[in-house]
Amino acid sequence: MVAGVSLVDVSKTFLDGKRAVSPLKDLSLTVQPGKLTTVLGKSGCGKTTLLKVICGLEKIDSGKIQFFRDDGSAFEDPKISLVFQDPRLLPWKSVRENLELAIRTLPAAEQEKRVNEVLELVQLSGTADLYPAQLSGGMAQRIGLARGIISRPDLLLLDEPFGALDFMTRSKLQMDFSKIQTELETTMLLITHDINEAVLLSDDIAFMRDGKIAESLDINLPKPRRYGDTNLSQYQKQLFNFFI
């Protein structure tokens, strides 16, 4: 099952010392079920806070967050997964154990089946018994991604999942993810400041500025997409104009 999420006039204020910081100011956004929506914005514009309020890591001060199904009916307590910018794997657990933690309530046979499935999906079959310290940065990030999808979430939140990687690894992983996402039947919300990544992966892009969604853009190109496709450049130009 997939879940959409609708945020209406959501506000959030933190106290940073004695200074009040408002990363979200009456923000409204709708993420359609089954789509990959990207929230694009400069560093520090409140993108990560947006993810945190959606998955309940932070409480909102005002506004409304509602989850809904394909048919528009309310969806109480959807299964939400979050993929962090750093893979956040537990170093004392093997790859298999890290993945199993996300599906610990399932029977053992089902756990094993899913671990093999997701490892194949992220092209890391054969690494199940390795420990995080034995993985490269790119491999660890793939495992982080695998942990996010192994529970088959209704909503997958991706917090700059490729942001900490070097250019080559990032580009490869982005293109691989473009293929992977076509096999995932879930709604995804991606947070990034990378215009190219946003255009490569998204169905819709929302541009965030000063705690609000300032612009929106639909990307009407077939998936999976590839870097170098000249059709991407028109969207990249448009988004670049939003930035400047």
Added chain:
Amino acid sequence: MLIVIAWAFLSSSGIFSEFLLPTPAKVFKSFLELCESGELSRHILASSGRVFGGFFMAVIVALPLAYFFYHSPEAEARSKLTLEALRFIPPLSLIPLLILWLGIGEPAKLAIVFLASFFPIYLNVFSGFKQINSAYDELSQTLRLTKLEKFRHIEFPASLPNIFTGLRLGFGYSWRALVGAELIAATSGLGYLIGDASEMSRTDRVFVGILCIAVLGIAGDQLFQFIGKRCTPWARNKW
């Protein structure tokens, strides 16, 4: 080996009298005598029993207390001064009081070991919990881990290297304090052996007692280090 050669040289050179510094051969002969008579094993068993008893009690109290204070910063702040004050009191200075309260038997000695090993264990375990990467809180929330699951999968393994450091230090302090306690009030144990031999002017036996303590201490420390390495392969740089 160099120390033994230097010891053999100094003790046989006549610089020190044999009473003050017996030769290694004489100490070894005494060691064999004590082994044959069964006296040494009796003292070792008595001391080891006290060390492990008091040490085990310290572990049983220190681990849950550190976990409780990690999750209750207010309670920790309120208790901090009291614990700090207790930490600075040398356990051996409490012997007169402990004998008054607990008698001259085993409980007083166990209490000394407990007090000596409690703080190194508690402080290291508490510090281990405090050092847990706060990013794991978000991970446990998104994975919807219960408190027990969070403890089992994150908090306990994350603090395990510090727990082993605490155990190693606490074990070392246990031996130090126990031998002190046995020197003052005991009829068995390595501390008693040393004290008794000293009164009988048997420096060779004093050396046997001291060397046994050193060997047992090193053996215990190596054991904790071995288990620690096996249990925390992700934290090899800590060992």
